[in-house]
Amino acid sequence: xxxxxxxxxxxxxxxxxxxxxxxxxxxxxxxxxxxxxxxxxxxxxxxxxxxxxxxxxxxxxxxxxxxxxxxxxxxxxxxxxxxxxxxxxxxxxxxxxxxxxxxxxxxxxxxxxxxxxxxxxxxxxxxxxxxxxxxx
Numbered sequence: 001x002x003x004x005x006x007x008x009x010x011x012x013x014x015x016x017x018x019x020x021x022x023x024x025x026x027x028x029x030x031x032x033x034x035x036x037x038x039x040x041x042x043x044x045x046x047x048x049x050x051x052x053x054x055x056x057x058x059x060x061x062x063x064x065x066x067x068x069x070x071x072x073x074x075x076x077x078x079x080x081x082x083x084x085x086x087x088x089x090x091x092x093x094x095x096x097x098x099x100x101x102x103x104x105x106x107x108x109x110x111x112x113x114x115x116x117x118x119x120x121x122x123x124x125x126x127x128x129x130x131x132x133x134x135x136x
Contacts, residue, residue, distance in 0.1 A: 017078025024059025044112035
């Protein structure tokens, strides 16, 4: 088997923090850059409750085809604590103008559907994308 095959790469989750001014393009570029540095296969995105419904995060989840999970954590830091709640940090917090991203490798058997809570907004967005491309 080829060592670069997606199934042989470590599975990653991204912890994402952002300000209300963050755009989908900005956050997506940050997450893609982080993923390229870590050389893994993303399986989920996570953020905190006060960012649930943020248009930029919904756009990133939709663009990458990943679930967006809401992690209930106290404190001002977001990216690293959210990522660390799923596994070992493999890429410390990276910053853009309005966003942060950190990556964690998850252990074998990790189920992203059991991590935190689903983002109701992301579920609605992905359902809208799926039905908007369906035929009449």
